Amino acid sequence: MNGETRLAKFADALTKKGAKPSSGQDVKSTTDHALINGHANDMVYKLLPRKDRRVHGVFFSGSTWARALVEQLNIEQWSRFLDPSAGTGDLLLEICKGLPLEETSTLTIKAWEKRLGAIDLRESFLRIAWARIQALAMTRHRETIDTSHFRPLPRSFRAGNLFTTPLTLHSGDCLVMNPPYQRMLAGRDSYVGAGKRSAAALHVEYVLRSAPENVGLIALVPDVLRSGSSYKGFREALRNRMEITSFNGHGSFGGDADIDVAILRAVTKSLAVKVSAVELLTPSQKSTGTLEKVADLCSVGVGPVVPHRTEETGRPHGYLTARNSPIWGAVETPTEKARFEARLQNGPFVVVRRTSSPKDKQRARATLVRGKGPWLVENHLLVISPRSGTIKDCQKIIKNFKDFRTDEWLNHHIRCRHLTVEAIASVPIWDGEQA
Numbered sequence: 001m002n003g004e005t006r007l008a009k010f011a012d013a014l015t016k017k018g019a020k021p022s023s024g025q026d027v028k029s030t031t032d033h034a035l036i037n038g039h040a041n042d043m044v045y046k047l048l049p050r051k052d053r054r055v056h057g058v059f060f061s062g063s064t065w066a067r068a069l070v071e072q073l074n075i076e077q078w079s080r081f082l083d084p085s086a087g088t089g090d091l092l093l094e095i096c097k098g099l100p101l102e103e104t105s106t107l108t109i110k111a112w113e114k115r116l117g118a119i120d121l122r123e124s125f126l127r128i129a130w131a132r133i134q135a136l137a138m139t140r141h142r143e144t145i146d147t148s149h150f151r152p153l154p155r156s157f158r159a160g161n162l163f164t165t166p167l168t169l170h171s172g173d174c175l176v177m178n179p180p181y182q183r184m185l186a187g188r189d190s191y192v193g194a195g196k197r198s199a200a201a202l203h204v205e206y207v208l209r210s211a212p213e214n215v216g217l218i219a220l221v222p223d224v225l226r227s228g229s230s231y232k233g234f235r236e237a238l239r240n241r242m243e244i245t246s247f248n249g250h251g252s253f254g255g256d257a258d259i260d261v262a263i264l265r266a267v268t269k270s271l272a273v274k275v276s277a278v279e280l281l282t283p284s285q286k287s288t289g290t291l292e293k294v295a296d297l298c299s300v301g302v303g304p305v306v307p308h309r310t311e312e313t314g315r316p317h318g319y320l321t322a323r324n325s326p327i328w329g330a331v332e333t334p335t336e337k338a339r340f341e342a343r344l345q346n347g348p349f350v351v352v353r354r355t356s357s358p359k360d361k362q363r364a365r366a367t368l369v370r371g372k373g374p375w376l377v378e379n380h381l382l383v384i385s386p387r388s389g390t391i392k393d394c395q396k397i398i399k400n401f402k403d404f405r406t407d408e409w410l411n412h413h414i415r416c417r418h419l420t421v422e423a424i425a426s427v428p429i430w431d432g433e434q435a
């Protein structure tokens, strides 16, 4: 039996009535205080060899680090507590020690369910975490731990990769994290910098990107993020995005993880300040003042055809509409023709859908029009035409529209459900390295 299967069996043993954990001990006797106080972590370490744990940075906080992280936290201040790399729940468990109790342990568990959220690659970890949290609730109610009263894993506990699992943050949420520390390849749009970087920096960066204002963050991270010259950009971005309460070194993590750590405490800033965070994502350009805009490269206008109003007395030409222009795709030859009496547009150019809400994941959804045309364009589309007349510049603009910084920039500048010529013309051209 491999480590993964044994781990799943161990998680089953903690949550099923009458089952035996692989150590051979009775569940009830192991669960009591031992389960809450670290027995679960000892079992995971026994079942998963260190070399397997290193791949995804499975080094749990333990109660000492968890206490150090949570001790200054004002539990009352935050509505929910989310650990986006939760492991077996050391940090959430520490928070639950301070959460209020309801009349019965069942009601307490239900109330906590609403205030907690977790993500981890391994579902078995989340099941262990949830079992520990429920065991803690029963213990705090001075009851014997009874696994038959355990509730199923809440929907807010999601097994998956943080980078692809939805994490919806609201103002008033508090992130508590001890992210994995192994090195991983940073995406091209990361402001941590290109190449292999600490996964911890990328995890923190990732969660902050989707955080609205007034989201708390407490994170145990490698000290190099606080002190290393190669993480200067990361710290700069952090300072612009967050009010940092403290970022102090705390020495060695200990155990079998040979690394110095620091604790970061911060709160995301208000939206007004967020603009500078967006700008900060391209610090070099901002400081030299050379940031180009779409309007520096292209002319921008609204498609001139207003269907039902424009006369259909002209010669037939390729006709582009929001329906027949594939998002992020290219059009070479017309799939539709029309005879509207309207200004014609020569290719190549880019069209962007005007309908675009801050709720959309991507705001400037574009299509490359490669064919020379000339084309008729419907007024539900914006036409972005490069002055160079080249496909290369069209592709550059599309890449820029795909960049997450464009979404953030537009979300700040235009809250209504339609993109305007002015907004698209003013979108900055982001640094080519990062875009």
Ligand SMILES: C[S@@+](CC[C@H](N)C(=O)[O-])C[C@H]1O[C@@H](n2cnc3c(N)ncnc32)[C@H](O)[C@@H]1O
Pocket (backbone or CB within 6 Å): 056, 057, 058, 059, 060, 061, 062, 083, 084, 085, 086, 087, 088, 089, 090, 091, 119, 120, 121, 122, 125, 160, 161, 162, 163, 177, 178, 179, 180, 181
């Ligand atoms: C350093 S441990 C910390 C666990 C827990 N927060 C604690 O304080 O004990 C990091 C955890 O992140 C999880 N992990 C690693 N990469 C992940 C990813 N991309 N998405 C979600 N979880 C991940 C690992 O499975 C591991 O449980």
